[in-house]
Amino acid sequence: MIKYLKRGALLSSKRLGIFSAVRTSRWRRRRLTILCYHGVSLADEHEWNPLYYMDPASFEGRLRLLRDGGYNVMPLASALEGLRGGTLPPGSVALTFDDGMYDFYARAFPLLEKYGFPATVYLTTYYSDYNRPVFDVFCSYLLWRGRDSNVDLGRFLPELGGSDLRTEDARAVVRAVIGSHVARERFSAADKDAICERLARLLGVDYEDLLRRRLLHVLSNAEVRELAAKGVDFQLHTHRHRVPVEREAFLREIRDNRRRIHDLAGANPVHFCYPSGVHRPEFFPWLGEAGVTSATTCEGGLATSRTPSLLLPRIVDGMQLAPIEVEGWLSGVSSFLPRRAVPAPIVGPYAPGTPGLGPAPTILGS
Numbered sequence: 001m002i003k004y005l006k007r008g009a010l011l012s013s014k015r016l017g018i019f020s021a022v023r024t025s026r027w028r029r030r031r032l033t034i035l036c037y038h039g040v041s042l043a044d045e046h047e048w049n050p051l052y053y054m055d056p057a058s059f060e061g062r063l064r065l066l067r068d069g070g071y072n073v074m075p076l077a078s079a080l081e082g083l084r085g086g087t088l089p090p091g092s093v094a095l096t097f098d099d100g101m102y103d104f105y106a107r108a109f110p111l112l113e114k115y116g117f118p119a120t121v122y123l124t125t126y127y128s129d130y131n132r133p134v135f136d137v138f139c140s141y142l143l144w145r146g147r148d149s150n151v152d153l154g155r156f157l158p159e160l161g162g163s164d165l166r167t168e169d170a171r172a173v174v175r176a177v178i179g180s181h182v183a184r185e186r187f188s189a190a191d192k193d194a195i196c197e198r199l200a201r202l203l204g205v206d207y208e209d210l211l212r213r214r215l216l217h218v219l220s221n222a223e224v225r226e227l228a229a230k231g232v233d234f235q236l237h238t239h240r241h242r243v244p245v246e247r248e249a250f251l252r253e254i255r256d257n258r259r260r261i262h263d264l265a266g267a268n269p270v271h272f273c274y275p276s277g278v279h280r281p282e283f284f285p286w287l288g289e290a291g292v293t294s295a296t297t298c299e300g301g302l303a304t305s306r307t308p309s310l311l312l313p314r315i316v317d318g319m320q321l322a323p324i325e326v327e328g329w330l331s332g333v334s335s336f337l338p339r340r341a342v343p344a345p346i347v348g349p350y351a352p353g354t355p356g357l358g359p360a361p362t363i364l365g366s
Helices: 002-015 018-023 056-068 076-085 102-115 135-145 168-185 189-203 207-213 221-229 247-265 283-289 323-331
Strands: 031-037 092-099 120-123 233-236 271-273 294-296 340-343 362-365
Touching (some): 002 018, 018 323, 031 076, 031 323, 056 102, 056 323, 076 233, 076 271, 092 102, 120 271, 135 189, 168 189, 189 207, 221 247, 233 247
Parallel strands (some): 092 120, 120 233, 233 271, 271 294
Antiparallel strands (some): 340 362
């Protein structure tokens, strides 16, 4: 009910000309909307995870909103410089993409080129070197694809005997058991890949077809080089999509990530995105040691000149947001409406509640 009331209020505001007035106001010129995307579907990923994946038509609809609304889509570095210096143009927006998945190359970038919009990709580099499906998310996707199967999962792992896959909660339990098994056995990347292949075959999912289509793969090294040459901005997201709580391990993640991005894109990245949105106060001095000048979160809102540079908010866009809600954040009107913070499902190696990682990030509820 609240969702529909909010959408109704936004539609009324737009009809009354409030969107246009706020978008061009001095108030909005002192604010930056940073949009966060994770993936644009190659197949049915938006049905599996609608919070973090969009179908290509919906993503293009977002780009049309930006174009037709007259928003100034800026490179991230320029936008942050303008924010701090008070020189942002009206309706300033930056586009960011987390992880650097292959679907950015195949789906998102051609549309960005079509509309002439710059973008920043926060690239996790391990799976660029080892270009196979990202284990944790791929397992989740396989279990979703096999949700209607009646296989005995005890044939996969004895402790899964009697499990079913019909609900998200049940699949979450299965994912946790598989994750614990892999961690306990200290499986290598190749071992994890073999686990995925075995699970796919058991569930009747065509594993080879998913590999051919590169579902849930990170960009290859060659694709990173090509995109960098075409102007895509690659920035830090850790090498292994991890946020260790020990200083040296944390700094090693940044060093390894920066070295690979420098080798591939010829840049010295200084902007960072917290993997899975997980951040802790002790990370801030470590990021300073590593020469990081900004860091984005998965917390919702608009950035101002007073926003801490290592806690920049973003609007996590996905199928859960209607176009009018996205337009509300672009214009700035949504900043004046009541918000409901809800836990954000984590895509990556960590699940909510992992000891020592702090609370799960939040996104904006409708």
